[in-house]
Amino acid sequence: MNAIRYPDGNVLLRNLSREFPVVTHGEGVYLYDAQGRRYLDGSAGALVASVGHGNREVADRIHAQLLQVAYVNGTHFTTEVTEALAARLCAHAPAGLRRAAFLGSGSEAIEAAVKFARQLCVERGQPQRTRVITRVPGYHGNTLYALSMSGRPHYQTFFGPLLSEVVTTPAPYPYRCGLEDYARDGAAHYARLLEETLQRVGPDTVAAFVAEPVIGSSAGAAVPPPGYFEQVSAICRRHGILVIADEVMCGCGRTGRFFASDQVGLTPDLLVLGKGLSGGYAPLSAVLVREDHLEELRQGSGGFMHAQTYLQAPCMTAAGVAVLDYYERHDLVAHAARVGAHLQRRLREVLLPLPHVGSVQGVGLMAGVELVEDKATKRPFPRTRKVVEGLLAELFSRGLVLWPNTGHADGTNGDLLMVGPPLIITEPQVDELVDLLARGLTRFLERS
Known part of the structure; x- marks a missing residue:
C-alpha cells in the first residue's frame, strides 16, 4: 500500500x-x-x-518511564520526572519564571496562560479586565479561544460565530511594514500602534498581551525590530497588562537561543513552550509563570483553577527531560x-x-x-x-x-x-x- x-x-x-x-x-x-x-x-x-x-536515545528514555509509571492525575500526584523537567526549564528561563505546568499541546498551554492571566486579574480585584490583545498576523493555536487570538481572518469563514472577541494590533513584519528603515523606526512605530489600540479599547479592560517573540508561519519567521519588546513591555507594565510570550514554535533552541524571548529582549510574565520541547516523541507543552504571581493566587483562591486529563503526566514530561538531556550532550x-x-x-x-x-x-x-x-x-x-x-x-x-x-x-x-x-x-x-x-x-x- x-x-x-x-x-x-x-x-x-x-x-x-x-x-x-x-x-x-x-x-x-x-x-x-x-x-x-x-x-x-x-x-x-x-x-x-x-x-x-x-x-534512540530519546525513545529509550521514554520507554523506561512508561515501564515505571505512564500516567498519574496531576491534581493528586507529582512525579520525579515532572519535577525534574520543571526545574530544568525554570533554571534557565527569563527572569522571574519559576513555576511550570505541563499540558499536551501548544493550544492547551496558550489557553491555560490566558486563564492564569484572567484569574490573576480577578484575584487583584480587577474583574473588568476581560480582553486580550494579540497581533495580526499571528497564530496561537486551534482550540476555539486560541483560534480567536490567531490573526488569520480566513478562519472567520467557517468558525466566526464560535470565536470570541479579541483586540488586535499590527505585528512587526519587515517586508510589508511600509517604513523607510524598519530597524531604526520599527519599535517606536509598532509601540505607538499598540498604545493607540489600548487607548481605543480602554487599557484597564485588558488582561494580557500575547505575542510570538519571533513570529511563526503567519509572518514567515519575522524578527522584531531592535527595542520593540522593551517598548511594548513598558507600555503593558504601565497599564497593568500581563505579557504572554508564545514560544510554541520559536522556542526550544529554534532561533539559536533556547528561549527566543532572551534573543529579542523580552522578559514576559508568562511563557508558553511546545513543539520542539518533546521533539515530537510525545505530546507536550509547558506554561511558565512568575513565582510572585503564584503567591497572589495562593493568598487568594489557593491555587490555579485549571486542570486537564494529562496535566503533568509523566509519559509526556519524560520526553521533555530526554530531549533536554540530548540538547546538553550534543x-x-x-x-x-x-x-x-x-x-x-x-x-x-x-x-x-x-x-x-x-x-x-x-x-x-x-x-x-x-x-x-x-x-x-x-x-x-x-x-x-x-x-x-x-x-x-x-x-x-x-x-x-x-x-x-x-x-x-x-x-x-x-x-x-x-x-x-x-x-x-x-x-x-x-x-x-x-x-x-x-x-x-x-x-x-x-x-x-
Whole structure:
C-alpha cells in the first residue's frame, strides 16, 4: 500500500482530495515511505522534530518511564520526572519564571496562560479586565479561544460565530511594514500602534498581551525590530497588562537561543513552550509563570483553577527531560545557531535573485520565504492561483517537505514557505535542502 486516499481508509485526513504516502520510518532529518522514497523533512513536521527522527536515545528514555509509571492525575500526584523537567526549564528561563505546568499541546498551554492571566486579574480585584490583545498576523493555536487570538481572518469563514472577541494590533513584519528603515523606526512605530489600540479599547479592560517573540508561519519567521519588546513591555507594565510570550514554535533552541524571548529582549510574565520541547516523541507543552504571581493566587483562591486529563503526566514530561538531556550532550542550541547562520546565508544567496521571491527572513533554523507576483510592488499572487500549494506539491515530489501559510499579505492573499528543519541538521544537509528548494521553485515557476 503506497497511499491512502479518503474514503478508502478510515482516518479523517486533513486534506480530503490528495493522497498521503505511508511513512514507515525516519532517520535524522529524513523520512521514508512504504515505496522506499526518501523525504528531507525541511520543516521538522510543523517545526516539531527538534532532535530528529528515530532518535534512540530519546525513545529509550521514554520507554523506561512508561515501564515505571505512564500516567498519574496531576491534581493528586507529582512525579520525579515532572519535577525534574520543571526545574530544568525554570533554571534557565527569563527572569522571574519559576513555576511550570505541563499540558499536551501548544493550544492547551496558550489557553491555560490566558486563564492564569484572567484569574490573576480577578484575584487583584480587577474583574473588568476581560480582553486580550494579540497581533495580526499571528497564530496561537486551534482550540476555539486560541483560534480567536490567531490573526488569520480566513478562519472567520467557517468558525466566526464560535470565536470570541479579541483586540488586535499590527505585528512587526519587515517586508510589508511600509517604513523607510524598519530597524531604526520599527519599535517606536509598532509601540505607538499598540498604545493607540489600548487607548481605543480602554487599557484597564485588558488582561494580557500575547505575542510570538519571533513570529511563526503567519509572518514567515519575522524578527522584531531592535527595542520593540522593551517598548511594548513598558507600555503593558504601565497599564497593568500581563505579557504572554508564545514560544510554541520559536522556542526550544529554534532561533539559536533556547528561549527566543532572551534573543529579542523580552522578559514576559508568562511563557508558553511546545513543539520542539518533546521533539515530537510525545505530546507536550509547558506554561511558565512568575513565582510572585503564584503567591497572589495562593493568598487568594489557593491555587490555579485549571486542570486537564494529562496535566503533568509523566509519559509526556519524560520526553521533555530526554530531549533536554540530548540538547546538553550534543550542545544542540549552539549547533542550531551555527548551522542556522549557514541556512540563513544560503537561502538569501540562492533564492533572493530568483523571480517571484520577494523576501527571505528569519533567524537560526527558522526562516520564511515569501512569494510575490511582482517584486517591484510586492504585489502578492491572487489566492485563486494557490501558488504555495502548487509549489509544495512540486517540492514534495522532489523529496522535500516544507510548511506553508497563506493570507498574510492582506488577510486573503499571500504565499509563504516556512523552513525549519530538525536542529540536528548539518551544513551539507542544509545545502541539499536549499538546492532542492531552488530547483523545485525554478521548475514550478517556469510552468506557472
